[in-house]
Every structure is written in structure tokens, then in C-alpha cells.
Amino acid sequence: MASGANPSANKCLFDDHLLQAIGIKKDTSAGRDDCSYIDMFAGKQGQATYIKMFVPEEGLFEPMEKPKSGDWLKEHTERGQTFKQFITGSYRSPDSVHKTVYLLPMVFKEDPVPPEVIAPLERFAAIFFGMPASVMAPESFLGRASDRVNAGVYQVHAGELLGAMGKNLKRDAFCCAGITMADLYPRESWNFVFGLASSAGNTGVYSLARYLSNFGDHQYTRIDLTSSSMQDNVPRDWSHVRHSPLRAFQVSNERQQPPG
Known part of the structure; x- marks a missing residue:
């Protein structure tokens, strides 16, 4: 248990339901007018001065709308995740050696x-993750993984x-992220x-192929920087995909298993 000082003298500014949701409870045992707060998660420092990070600015967050036809949640059942589950889950942090993306x-x-x-992408990774990022030399992985042609498009496992x-x-790698213009698939029964x-392996691979406006026009991804092929073309209909396209998997003993 760790207690934190009141971030605002003689005032309790935080909604009780919000505090409960993020795992901090109000401590009124001292019987004083001002409030102190207790971190309810063992091993997780949660000073009350940090609570303000979890207080949303008015108007920034809207209630989730009921899923519509074509939305992922309309077609697939998800368990969801509370903030408590997230903050108490396992995660990695950079250290004095492993500190570069x-x-x-x-x-x-x-x-x-x-x-x-x-x-x-290099600049974004450095800013978003708050650690150095570096682009490695391009490397051919042809023949190092299974591949196929699905619906006329070349894909790699x-x-x-x-x-x-x-x-x-x-x-010194915190992680290594493979970036490719080839389309990907995780197993034979999935579309992409x-x-x-x-x-566990500190690795990831990500495809940018489906963000191209000309995706599907060629068996192998073709980029024309003079055209609009690089324009924002984020797909909206995920109903035909067997699983969430953005969901990460933990690999153990050469098998991919969904988290949790």
C-alpha cells in the first residue's frame, strides 16, 4: 500500500467512481477535512498527484455508440478490458540496456x-514511446516464411x-518492429x-499494404509516390476478418495464443 499527498489543499477534487475505476480509494481515517488517497494495487505506485492524468477533459471522451453493421463489435464478441485489468497486467519497460526501438x-x-x-515512422516511434528509435537496413525475408496468394494478393505468414x-x-533493442508493404496472414483459415x-520474443511485424488506395490492383504491392496510392485509405469494414486485425498475440513455444 502506498499513500499519496493531497494534490489540492483542503479539497477533494476527484469523483469517487473515477477513483474506484482506476484503483485508488479515498482514505478518511484521519478524520481531517483534507483527503489522502491509497493505491489499491500492490506493487503499483499510484501517488494521488498522478490522478489528474486519468481525469478526462470535458468533451474529449464520448460514450461508445452501439455498434453498427460492419463494425467489428457488431460481428464479434469481445470481453473488453477495464483500467484495473490493464494497470495490473504484465508489461515491459525499457531498462539501462534494452532501450531502443x-x-x-x-x-x-x-x-x-x-x-x-x-x-x-522513426520519428513517431521515438516520440510516442519516449526512447530512441532507429531504422535498420532493409532486408529480404523471401523464403524465410510461408507465403501464399489469397484473392489475387501475395501474402506472407x-x-x-x-x-x-x-x-x-x-x-540494446527494447523491441524490433518489422515493417513491410507485403500483405500478412496469421494462419491458413484467416483472410489477413x-x-x-x-x-516474449520482443518482435513484431506490421503491414502497410492495406492502407494503399490501390491495394488489390496488383498481386505484389506497387507504390507510385506521384499518384494518390499513399493516401489515407483505412478500411472500415472488418466483418469479413476472422479476428481483430490490430490485436497482438503472445508467442510461446512456436504457437500463437490470444492474450488472456
């Missing part, structure tokens, strides 16, 4: 990820790529997957 451009038979795309990436991990990750 590496981006690995992966090439098969398609056009490689252009510098105009990978450079902004994402799970097998995770195992093949082991030798690319550098000593945007990405797959192994928390």
Missing part, C-alpha cells in the same frame, strides 16, 4: 517501404516471420492480419 524494413516480392514513409526475426535483435507481435 528498431524498425526493420522487410522486403519480399513487393515494392519496399519508401523512405518517405519509414522516416516519419506473420507468425513465422516473428521467429525468423530473432537474429535481427540487437543487444495487419500485424502480429511476440511479447
Whole structure:
């Protein structure tokens, strides 16, 4: 248990339901006008001065609407996750050695990820994760994982790529993210997957192919930077996919298992 000082003198500014949701309870045992707060999660520091990070600004968060036809939640049942489940779950943090995010451009038979795309990704990763990011030299992974042609589009087995990436991990790597313009699939029965990750192996692979407006026009991804093929083209209908395309999997003993 860890107690924190009141962030605002003589005032209790936080909604009791919000505190309960994030795992902090009000301590009034001292019988004073001001309040102190107790972290309800053993081993997790939760000073009351940090509570303000969980208080949403008015107007920024709207209640989730009822799923409509074509929405993922309309077609698939999800267990969901509370903040308590998230904060008490297992997660990794960088340390004095493993503190760099590496981006690995992966090439098969398609056009490689252009510098105009990978450079902004490098900057974004460094800012978002708060640690150095570095782009590795492009590498061909052709023949190092199963592949297929599905609906006229060349695809590579994402799970097998995770195992093949082991030798690319550098000593100071927090993780290594493979970035490719090839379409991916996680198993034979699935249509596609945007990405797959192994928390145990510190590796992940992610495809940008389906963000192209000309996706599906060619068996192998073709990029024309002079056209609109790189425009924002995020798919909206996930109902035909066998599982959430953005969901990460933990790989153990050469088998992919959904988390939880």
C-alpha cells in the first residue's frame, strides 16, 4: 500500500467512481477535512498527484455508440478490458540496456517501404514511446516464411516471420518492429492480419499494404509516390476478418495464443 499527498489543499477534487475505476480509494481515517488517497494495487505506485492524468477533459471522451453493421463489435464478441485489468497486467519497460526501438524494413516480392514513409515512422516511434528509435537496413525475408496468394494478393505468414526475426535483435533493442508493404496472414483459415507481435520474443511485424488506395490492383504491392496510392485509405469494414486485425498475440513455444 502506498499513500499519496493531497494534490489540492483542503479539497477533494476527484469523483469517487473515477477513483474506484482506476484503483485508488479515498482514505478518511484521519478524520481531517483534507483527503489522502491509497493505491489499491500492490506493487503499483499510484501517488494521488498522478490522478489528474486519468481525469478526462470535458468533451474529449464520448460514450461508445452501439455498434453498427460492419463494425467489428457488431460481428464479434469481445470481453473488453477495464483500467484495473490493464494497470495490473504484465508489461515491459525499457531498462539501462534494452532501450531502443528498431524498425526493420522487410522486403519480399513487393515494392519496399519508401523512405518517405519509414522516416516519419522513426520519428513517431521515438516520440510516442519516449526512447530512441532507429531504422535498420532493409532486408529480404523471401523464403524465410510461408507465403501464399489469397484473392489475387501475395501474402506472407506473420507468425513465422516473428521467429525468423530473432537474429535481427540487437543487444540494446527494447523491441524490433518489422515493417513491410507485403500483405500478412496469421494462419491458413484467416483472410489477413495487419500485424502480429511476440511479447516474449520482443518482435513484431506490421503491414502497410492495406492502407494503399490501390491495394488489390496488383498481386505484389506497387507504390507510385506521384499518384494518390499513399493516401489515407483505412478500411472500415472488418466483418469479413476472422479476428481483430490490430490485436497482438503472445508467442510461446512456436504457437500463437490470444492474450488472456
